[in-house]
Amino acid sequence: MPVQEDFIEQAAPFRAELIAHCYRMLGSVHDAEDLVQETYLRGWRGYPAFEERAALRTWLYRIATTACLRALENRARRVLPSGLGAGSADPDATLDGDTGVYPWLEPLPDALTPETVVVARESVRLAVMTAMQELPARQRAVLILRDVVQLSAAEVAELLETTPAAVNSALQRARAHLAELAPADAIAEPDDTARRVLLDRYCAAFENADLGALTELLATDVRLEMPPVPIWFTGRDAVTRFLAKRAFAEPGTIMLIPTAANGQPAIADYRRGADGILHAHAIHVITTGTGGVTAITVFLEPTLFAAFGMPPTR
Known part of the structure; x- marks a missing residue:
């Protein structure tokens, strides 16, 4: 078998976990897919000189991490609206400024998060991802490579061209900083049955414009964010007033399809246009706690549907 064809066969099984790795580094599924494509191209070109001095998986992580660090050199960290200022209680607030x-x-x-280890799945939760974006890029890389990818300090040191002592020091600083930023007592996600019930009730409430049914699902301190809209809402009263006034529509004009993202329940939201066709509108990611739904993050970006394997129209 030609060398490059052998590379394609040997490297293919690592694609999903490399996308998840680049996502943890960059905070963008689109950028992650682009850099994994770049990683495979570089790997394909360099494979004839690869002498298996390291495992192929580790070699691919080296290429991908280097590409991510290069990409992050001149980029601002990715954020959610709640990281920009105080929440609003005004359902009439202007939404189109500074988007x-x-x-x-x-x-x-979740289809692009193949790892089954608990720490790996928890590391992509929205709250943790937001906190990780605060870390310096190399600290972020060390944390992910050690705690998620489970490489040894020596392997990470070789990958980042530094020393094991420097890796351990960066790891301690990253863990301490993350502990300050991320929730200290993460709430476990509902089991499969409870998740299905929650998503069915959530979908029915939106599709039927049933504010009472939706209100029953929400915690008193629920948060609503809608990137790229910078304004966000906090508290059940503010969230429900905004949804009733600005997000609900006539029954039959919305279709919600359950999915999963960031290890959390999620929804694909389609809205019927003037042409009578249901168009991709948004991805809702739902955070749950003991009091019900504690956060709804609505990503108003129809191009995300392709990453979820969903069509732009129905």
Whole structure:
């Protein structure tokens, strides 16, 4: 078998986990897919000189991490609206200001998160991803490579061309900083049955414009964010008043399809246009807690549907 064909066969099984890795580094599924494509191109070109001094997986992580660090050199961190200022209680607030100013965090479909280890799946939760974006790029890389990818300090040191002592020091700083920023007591996601019930009730409430049914699902301190809209809402009263006035529509004009993103329940939201066709509108990622739904993050970006394997229209 030709060398490059052998590379394609040997490297293919690592594609999904490399996308998840680049997503953790960059906060964008689109950028992650682009850099994994670049990683495979570089790997394909360099494979004839690859002498298996390291495992192929580790070699691919080296290429991908280097590409991510290079990409992050001149980029601002990705954020969610709640990281920009206080929430609003005004359902009439203007929503179209400064929508293109910030680089926004994007959701990652669960289908692109192949790891089954708990720490790996928790590392893509929106709250953790937001906190990780605060870390310096190399600290972020060390944290992900050690705690998620499970490489040894020696392997990470070789990959980043530094020393094991420097890796351990960066890891300690990254863990301490993340502990300050990320929730200390993460709430476990509902089991499969409870998740299906939650999503069915959530979908029915939106599709039927049933504010009472939706209100029953929400915690008192629920948060609503809608990137790229910088304004966000906090508290059940403010959230429900905004949804009733600005997001609900006539029954029959909305179709919601359950999915999953960032290890959390999620919804693909289609809206019927003037042409009578249902068009991709938004991806809702739902965060749950003991009091019900504690956060709804609505990503108003129809191009995300392709990453979820969903069509732009129905």
